[in-house]
Every structure is written in structure tokens, then in C-alpha cells.
Amino acid sequence: MTNDIHKDVLPQLAKLAIDPHRPLIISDADEVLFNFMIGLEGLLASQELYFDWSSFALTGNIRRIADKQPISQEEVGGLLSEFFEHRCIDLPAVDGAAAGLKALSKHAQIIVLSNIPPKYAHHRVTGLKDKGMDYPLIANIGSKGEVVRHLTQGMSAPAFFIDDIPHNHSSVNIHAAHVHRLHYIADERLSALLGPAEHSHTRLYNWPEIEAHIIQHIETGAG
Ligand SMILES: [Mg+2]
Structure with a gap:
């Protein structure tokens, strides 16, 4: 079933050749592979804005330096477009x-x-290559669960999903519950604002932990 996968995402999925017998790791990029918040703070500073670190959300926490008032959801959307167009290419990679x-x-x-x-x-493809992470990219629109189901259907080997945002774990839990879900938030300031995602299997705190966890699951046959 692919009805809930965006029409601009389906052709990207069609280009992938996935071996159903080899384990599959599906990793998010921002706050998993790239230091999104560090890049965002650079953009905010250039526009007389700041992030106030009071919760795990962009809307409501991006404020004007001048009057400390939060910018609107629409303005946050505009900022994100500018971010992806001009800043994501140079984002530092997570340690x-x-x-x-x-x-x-x-x-x-x-x-x-x-x-x-x-x-x-x-831009993201270039950023991944520049940082030694030249793996296939799916530029997704909307929730991730249906896409993860599509990617993992018919697999006999275990699959893993890594993401910082709790609702992405919930979506994968609904549509692809067989996928092992690892919750990871790279930025320590952001990580401190949020406990483990309800629908993740485990919360991990750095890449050596992620690597060890996945290898252990693969070697013990657990998925
Ligand atoms: Mg992310």
C-alpha cells in the first residue's frame, strides 16, 4: 500500500534496490547525522532571532532578540526553507x-x-558526501511510517530506524512495527529537554552506543 506516500517520494523509492536478506538501517539526518541546531542558531543570529531552549519544538521557541516575542508558525516555515536552501549543505556532521x-x-x-x-x-546529498556519509537519500514529505513500511516490506533481515522526533517513531510503530526503533537526539541541549520517545524501543546517546546496539541485534538475530 503506497497511497499515503507523497507522489514526489514514490519515484525516489522506486530507484532503490534493497536486499531483503541483508539488515537495513534507515537513518534520519537532522539531529542524527548533522548538527541541525548549531546550523539553525547561525541562521537565527543573522536575523536578530534566538532559540530559547524551553522545549523540543521550533514553533514557539524561536524569538526576536528585540522584543523576546516568538515568531509565527508561518515565519518558522519560511526560516526552514531558507535554512535548507542556504545552510544545510555546510552543516557539521554529528560526532x-x-x-x-x-x-x-x-x-x-x-x-x-x-x-x-x-x-x-x-544540497543534502552534497553535505552527506562531503562528510563521508555517501548513502542513498530519500527526501521525504510527511510522516515516515508508510515509507519505512515500503522500504522494509518482504525483508527477512532485521531493520532499524533512527530518528530524533517522537512522532516519527509513533508513525513507524503504526505502519512498520517490526522495525527496531532507536531514539537519538544529537544536540545535548535539545536531548536534555526530552525523555525517550514513547514508541521507540530504546533511547541512545551517542554514535558508539548506536553502533554497538545495532551490531548486537544483528548478531543475536533479534530485530
Ligand atoms: Mg531529525
Whole structure:
């Protein structure tokens, strides 16, 4: 069933060749592979804005330096477009992410599933290559569960999903419950604002932990 996968995402999925007998790791990008918040703070500072670190959300926490008032949801959307167009290409990689994925690639297939607007996907591809993480990218629109189900259907090997946002874990739990879900938030300031995602299997705190956890699951046959 693919009705709930966006029409701009389906052709990207069709290009992938997934081996059903080899473990599959589906990794988010922002706050998993890239330091999104560090990049966002740079953009905010350039526009007389700041993030107030009071909760795990963008809307409501991005405020004007001048009057400390939050900007609107619409303005946050505009900022994110600007971010993906001009800033995501140069985002720093999360400590240990490239080495972790490289080690895991000896055991598993790797796909990056990022909700970057498809028109900016080429910037993300460049960023991944520049940081030693040249793995296939799906530029997704909307929730991730249906896409993860599509990617993992018919697989006999275990599949893993890594993401910072709790509702993405909930979506995967609904549509692809067989996938092992790892909750990870790279930015320690952001991580401190949120407990484990309700629908994740485990919360992990750095890439060496992620690598060890996945390898252990693959070697013990648990999925
Ligand atoms: Mg993310």
C-alpha cells in the first residue's frame, strides 16, 4: 500500500534496490547525522532571532532578540526553507556519525530518510558526501511510517530506524512495527529537554552506543 506516500517520494523509492536478506538501517539526518541546531542558531543570529531552549519544538521557541516575542508558525516555515536552501549543505556532521555508519555498512544496508523538501535534496546529498556519509537519500514529505513500511516490506533481515522526533517513531510503530526503533537526539541541549520517545524501543546517546546496539541485534538475530 503506497497511497499515503507523497507522489514526489514514490519515484525516489522506486530507484532503490534493497536486499531483503541483508539488515537495513534507515537513518534520519537532522539531529542524527548533522548538527541541525548549531546550523539553525547561525541562521537565527543573522536575523536578530534566538532559540530559547524551553522545549523540543521550533514553533514557539524561536524569538526576536528585540522584543523576546516568538515568531509565527508561518515565519518558522519560511526560516526552514531558507535554512535548507542556504545552510544545510555546510552543516557539521554529528560526532561519530560517519565512523559509525561506515562500521555499520559492513553489516547492513544504509538509507538516509530525511524530511528535507525534495527541491533542496541535492544540497543534502552534497553535505552527506562531503562528510563521508555517501548513502542513498530519500527526501521525504510527511510522516515516515508508510515509507519505512515500503522500504522494509518482504525483508527477512532485521531493520532499524533512527530518528530524533517522537512522532516519527509513533508513525513507524503504526505502519512498520517490526522495525527496531532507536531514539537519538544529537544536540545535548535539545536531548536534555526530552525523555525517550514513547514508541521507540530504546533511547541512545551517542554514535558508539548506536553502533554497538545495532551490531548486537544483528548478531543475536533479534530485530
Ligand atoms: Mg531529525
